[in-house]
Amino acid sequence: MICLANNRKTDYTIVISASASPSISHAAHELKRFLEEITGARYNIALDCDLSPKAEEIIIGDNSHFRALDCGIDIESLGDEGLHIKTVGKTIVIAGSDKRGAMYGVYQLLDEFLGCKWLTEDCSVIPKRSNLCLGDIDFRFIPPLEFRDPYMLGYNDPDFYARNRCNASGRLTRAMGGSVKYARFVHSLDEIIPRDLQETHPEYFALRYDEKGENPKRVTGYVQPCLTNPEVLEIAKKNTRKILEQNPDCHIISVSQNDNQTFCQCDKCREIDEYEGSHAGTLLYFVNAIAEDIEKDFPDVAVDTLAYQYTRRPPKHVVPRKNVIVRLCSIECCFGHPLESCSLSGTEGGQASFTSDLVGWSKISNRLHIWDYTANFAHSLQPFPDFLVLQPNIQYFVRHGVTGIFEEGENSPREYGELNPLRQYVLAKLLWDPDLDYDLLVDEFLNGYFKGAAPSIRRFYDLMHSLVTEDVHVHIYDSPRQPYLSKEFLDESEKIFDQAEKTADDDLILRRVQKLRLSIRYVRACITPMEDPGRAAYVESLIADVRSHGITAYCEWQTAEHTEPRLREGKI
Ligand SMILES: [Zn+2]
Ligand SMILES: [Zn+2]
Known part of the structure; x- marks a missing residue:
């Protein structure tokens, strides 16, 4: 038994490295803050070099005390975001990377083992216990998803994201180890192949036939470029590099179709799309070529593209390069039933082939992400009964090798009605660990928020x-x-x-x-x-x-x- 506090007093010290990363320092202060709030005791943070090792320590991340303990944890094996919480005698070790892993470990301890729940940015449940004891812990966890965003436009508090262990683009501050950062987020072809080229080079843009399949002509305005035109590809490479140079800290760049369905029907595009059985064919050859072009100079950057509407079906032959992320979008689907069991899956209509498209993409993709939808976008106040599909769908995605999920929720600028605060909370928790006890999660929120x-x-x-x-x-x-x-x-x-x-x-x-x-x-x-x-x-x-x-x-x-x-x- 480990007693972290006895009658509002503690013998424990939080220990970090003298050269701790920003996220480990941040985590130490968060741990101190919440332990003090729970117990009423005072906790000190010490640098490893200022203190000889003792039993009553909470060691965060790699440092000389961690090494001296020799507790058999290999931090590197945990990756950027995995964690291992282990009690060794009276000592508590919170192991994880300098990046965010150790920080997430602190939040995991506070959440799962000490009962702290951060329900919304302004509503938390922090238990009060002047005596705080713990049994032995040996808990190792690596999140199955590399990208986790329970997105709602106006609810983007960095603390909410960090404490609930999300990592979406731009949400976490530098002190929290930063986010998985995108350069441009979506529908970026409009910038990569600028529309003003339509005046001088109409052939760079989609050729379209009329409804009878006659009178082909180049279209203008917000349309798709012609992706098989070699000059278009060269411009795209150049502009992609330009964006990357302006965003040296990004991990992913979006090279994705514009938000309309005017894809090019020229002979060359058509030939590829017919051969591939999907308009994703031309898109993927194009994106792969850009990904190949930047690979050497930007080895840590992935090129993201969409499998969305007319590009949702996977191509038959071409596969995404290893530095390409495909983001498959579920916009047509029913959110009342889990994807796997909804009777619309596998029938005709918008949803028809979503599950088979997912299986198809998962077979050929290295990094497959999902763009999912969690709101009624036409009537945001209206009851949206999707809560019973959130967990089965996330589990389904993960089972099919999905490694990132963007949950597009309420898009209003600030205050949301309906059950959106609950939705964002359960999504954040499930994206971290899809197998949590869901009913418990819902009740935990409702009890804390609605008392x-x-x-x-x-x-x-x-x-x-x-x-x-x-x-x-x-x-x-x-x-x-x-x-x-x-x-x-x-x-x-x-x-x-x-x-x-x-x-x-x-x-x-x-x-x-x-x-x-x-x-x-x-x-x-x-x-x-x-x-x-x-x-x-x-x-x-x-x-x-x-x-x-x-x-x-x-x-x-x-x-x-x-x-x-x-x-x-x-x-x-
Ligand atoms: Zn074309
Ligand atoms: Zn349904």
């Missing part, structure tokens, strides 16, 4: 998911008029929220409950007929309350001011 109202909110959560029967599919642009959002569901939810408001501990919890309740009120406002005499007042009170909660958008790309008139006029 006395948690049982009611759990009932709402369960009710919302009971809507997703076998034949009910859920997509990211579902309207408030989807039959599954029935009047019975709204009525039952209102009762649950009445109860939740009654059991809210204080004003803060009440506000959280009321903010979530907006999701039910939004659907009701949208589906109430214009002739209903109470409608206008109902909509006005909704709009006022949405504003009072600081929510500035009802959907992606548009401000609340733009949506409000449509809401009033019954045009949603």
Whole structure:
């Protein structure tokens, strides 16, 4: 038994190397801060050279005390992000790389073994124990995903990301060991082959036939370039290098298609795509050539491209170079059922071949990432019952060799409604360890965030998911008029929220409950007929309350001011 605190006193010292990396220093201060918050004792941080080794130490990362202990941990085998927490007699060793591994080890100890939960940037659960004892620990973990982003535009607190062990581009500060950094994130061909070349070189851009398959002509505006034109490739190589030179610390550069489906249909492009059975053919030859070009000068950089919409199907022959990351996008899929069991998988339609595309890409890719979707982008307040697919889908991806996941969530600038804070928390935790006890995770959040109202909110959560029967599919642009959002569901939810408001501990919890309740009120406002005499007042009170909660958008790309008139006029 290790006693980290006894009656608000401790014999333990946190030990780091005199030449500790920024993330190890940061981790030491975080450990000190939270141990003090838990126990009320004072913990000192010592440099290994200033202290002779003693038993009561918490050793973070590689240093002379770690080496003297000779506890059989090979830090290098843990990679950049793996960790090993081990008790050796009374000593606690938190081993991991200088980069982020040891820091994640500290958070793992605080989270899994000491019960600290960082639910949102402004809501944490830190237990209080004036006596703090631990049994023996020997815990080694290497995260299966190299890229982990539970993305929500306005919720990007670096501490939330670090403490929950995510590493997405630009989220972690230098003191936290930095992130897996992208140069450009997506749809970058518009910059790499600039549109202004259309004036002088229309042949650099897509040739398109009309609907009858006649009258081929070069198109202009926001379109795709012609990827088999050798001059286009040379320009792309040059501009890719230019971006890399401007971003010397990046790990991945995106060379990815523009966000439209006007791919080139010239003879050369068509010939390759037909041979490859996919428009990913021309794209991958093009991206591979760029990846080959930069390989020697930028050996630590990978070139990322999308398998998205018309390029989603893997090609038959060409394979991604070893320094290419393919990011497969699930935009067409149902998020009400796990991908593996949804009846839309393997049938005709948008989702049809997603799972077979995934299997295909996983067979030929070195580094396969997923761009996944976790919000209703047309109605961000509306209940989005996707929570029961988050874990099975992440597990499914990992089983198929996926090494990075970008979970694209709510895209509003700041405050979010619905259950987005819960969603970001469980996603962060699952991206780190896909096999956590999911129900426990959900309850841990609800209890910490909604406190006395948690049982009611759990009932709402369960009710919302009971809507997703076998034949009910859920997509990211579902309207408030989807039959599954029935009047019975709204009525039952209102009762649950009445109860939740009654059991809210204080004003803060009440506000959280009321903010979530907006999701039910939004659907009701949208589906109430214009002739209903109470409608206008109902909509006005909704709009006022949405504003009072600081929510500035009802959907992606548009401000609340733009949506409000449509809401009033019954045009949603
Ligand atoms: Zn072409
Ligand atoms: Zn489905």
